[in-house]
Amino acid sequence: xxxxxxxxxxxxxxxxxxxxxxxxxxxxxxxxxxxxxxxxxxxxxxxxxxxxxxxxxxxxxxxxxxxxxxxxxxxxxxxxxxxxxxxxxxxxxxxxxxxxxxxxxxxxxxxxxxxxxxxxxxxxxxxxxxxxxxxxxxxxxxxxxxxxxxxxxxxxxxxxxxxxxxxxxxxxxxxxxxxxxxxxxxxxxxxxxxxxxxxxxxxxxxxxxxxxxxxxxxxxxxxxxxxxxxxxxxxxxxxxxxxxxxxxxxxxxxxxxxxxxxxxxxxxxxxxxxxxxxxxxxxxxxxxxxxxxxxxxxxxxxxxxxxxxxxxxxxxxxxxxxxxxxxxxxxxxxxxxxxxxxxxxxxxxxxxxxxxxxxxxxxxxxxxxxxxxxx
Numbered sequence: 477x478x479x480x481x482x483x484x485x486x487x488x489x490x491x492x493x494x495x496x497x498x499x500x501x502x503x504x505x506x507x508x509x510x511x512x513x514x515x516x517x518x519x520x521x522x523x524x525x526x527x528x529x530x531x532x533x534x535x536x537x538x539x540x541x542x543x544x545x546x547x548x549x550x551x552x553x554x555x556x557x558x559x560x561x562x563x564x565x566x567x568x569x570x571x572x573x574x575x576x577x578x579x580x581x582x583x584x585x586x587x588x589x590x591x592x593x594x595x596x597x598x599x600x601x602x603x604x605x606x607x608x609x610x611x612x613x614x615x616x617x618x619x620x621x622x623x624x625x626x627x628x629x630x631x632x633x634x635x636x637x638x639x640x641x642x643x644x645x646x647x648x649x650x651x652x653x654x655x656x657x658x659x660x661x662x663x664x665x666x667x668x669x670x671x672x673x674x675x676x677x678x679x680x681x682x683x684x685x686x687x688x689x690x691x692x693x694x695x696x697x698x699x700x701x702x703x704x705x706x707x708x709x710x711x712x713x714x715x716x717x718x719x720x721x722x723x724x725x726x727x728x729x730x731x732x733x734x735x736x737x738x739x740x741x742x743x744x745x746x747x748x749x750x751x752x753x754x755x756x757x758x759x760x761x762x763x764x765x766x767x768x769x770x771x772x773x774x775x776x777x778x779x780x781x782x783x784x785x786x787x788x789x790x791x792x793x794x795x796x797x798x799x800x801x802x803x804x805x806x807x808x809x810x811x812x813x814x815x816x817x818x819x820x821x822x823x824x825x826x827x828x829x830x831x832x833x834x835x836x837x838x839x840x841x842x843x844x845x846x847x848x849x850x851x
Contacts, residue, residue, distance in 0.1 A: 477538055477551075477632040477665045478503045479524065484533030486519055486689075493519040495689040497533070504663040506656075508680035510670055512712070516689040517669045518637055524667065525635050526550050537632065553631030553664075555622050557638040561610040567621050568593055568606040574629040596624040599658070616647040620654075627662070636668035640675065648672075652679050673713050677701060685709050707844050710752045717758070717814050719841075723749040728843055734778050738843045747845045755817040757840040760794065762826070763833040777837035780814060782830050785823065792823035796836060 479501040486494040493516045501507050509517040522528040524535060526547035534543045542550055554560075561570050571593045575584055584592065597603035600620040610618055619639060626634060639655075640648040656679050659666055670676050676683050677697040684694040685708075693705040704710035711718070721730035728736045728749045736751060763779060780796040787793075796814040816836055828834075 479633065479665065479667075480536040480539070481520075481524070482534045482536070484520070484523060484530045484535070486516075486523065486528065486530050492689050494523075494530070497689070497691060499684060499691065499694070501665060501667065503538070503665055506659045506666045506668075506679065506681045508668055508670055508676035508683045509686060510673065510676040510683055510712075511686035512671055515686045517671075517686045520686070521635055521637055521667060521669050524633070525552050525554065551632035553626030553629060553634045555619070555626050555634070555636040555639045557641040561618055561622060561625075563610050566607050566609055567597070567602065567613070570610070570621060571596055571625045571628050574625060578629075592628065593624075596628055599627075599661075600624045614647075615643045616651055619643065619651060623655075623658075627664070631664065634664045634666040636666065638669055638671070640672075641670075648675070655679060677713070685712065687712075704752075704842060707750060707752065710842055715755050715815060717753045717755065719751040719753065721749045721751065723747045723843070723845055730778075734776065734838075736838060736841055736843065750844045751838070751841045752844075753838045753841045755793070755815045757838060758814070758816040759837045759839055760816050760818050760822075760826075761835045761837070763835050777835040778814070780834050780836055782828060782832055782834055783813070784830060785828060787820050787823060790820050792818050792820050792828075794818065794823075794828075796834065799833075 479499075481497055481499040481501075484494055484497045485492070497516075497520060509520060511517050519528060523530050526542070526545060530543065534541055536542065537550065562573065565573070572589050575589050575592065578584075594603055594606070597606055600623060602617060602620055602624070605613065605617065610621070613621065623636075623639075640651050643651065652675055668679070677700075680697060682694060683697055683700050685692045685700060687708050693700055693709045695703075700709060701713055704713060710716055719730045719734070721728050723729075723738065724746060726738060728738050728751055730736065730749075730751060738749075759777075761777075779799040781799070782794060783797045784795040785792055786795075794816045796816060798812065798814065814836065
């Protein structure tokens with residue numbers, strides 16, 4: 477089942493939840509709608525489901541206009557954050573519920589229902605708890621039962637709204653992998669809403685980043701990570717350092733004197749520039765006089781002071797103060813801190829100590845100019 481979303485807008489009072497959204501979802505694709513709270517992603521999911529009606533625009537399922545089709549007629553399955561299981565029913569009865577309430581002419585026989593439910597419970601690897609009640613299950617088990625219940629009615633489209641949001645980090649990671657494997661087996665067109673960047677990048681075939689009711693970017697996880705289309709996407713997908721400056725003749729002169737080459741901006745003349753650098757794209761060295769300059773005497777690195785280090789597992793996270801901020805270190809704004817990531821092995825080999833002076837040099841930066849650069 478393919479889905480075509482055309483010029484969809486939705487307003488609640490003075491709040492614009494969605495603004496002229498266009499999106500094509502291929503049959504069998506697993507799509508993540510990713511964005512911060514209030515960006516419009518859940519509203520879009522509810523409009524696809526038929527739980528909300530757009531003010532403008534249309535929804536098509538495999539070419540047929542379903543904008544005004546009732547939710548019961550759309551053939552969608554739902555999985556919500558808080559499971560929504562019936563507490564007074566066993567696991568078996570919860571999964572069988574959608575089959576039992578079908579119109580008499582469409583309802584399977586009891587033997588068919590039993591076979592189907594047990595096959596689904598085997599699929600989600602929980603056939604051994606068929607007679608238990610939801611209160612006897614862990615959060616991860618409840619969510620898998622909720623998914624089995626959604627699949628029981630053989631939906632054409634599976635919709636998941638923050639499906640793992642109520643679970644702890646370890647269970648979330650396990651269920652992400654499990655959902656990906658399950659989708660590869662079933663190939664049901666699936667859309668899930670999340671504000672968790674790691675979740676979207678790990679699970680989805682395609683990520684749709686939404687901000688203030690508009691689609692900022694869509695693409696494979698690798699595409700949106702490697703080539704963010706806007707400052708918002710860059711800042712939302714993982715940790716990032718922001719440096720401000722001016723662009724001239726193919727170079728950016730950042731605050732503090734560091735210069736970066738940006739060949740795409742050869743004709744920029746004093747334009748305001750915003751350079752985004754991932755923490756792992758900063759090279760860290762000990763400071764020595766002249767080390768921050770290149771062979772032509774231009775400043776290539778930033779002189780910083782190591783304010784704090786956190787070593788967890790294989791990664792050392794360094795919180796660094798720019799040289800200009802060290803005189804008032806007690807009153808430094810959080811956004812002035814520079815974060816760098818190096819391997820724990822490198823950290824221990826270098827024998828770094830808090831308070832010492834270092835040089836950090838961007839290996840890679842994404843630069844946005846002028847009006848395109850506000851977050």
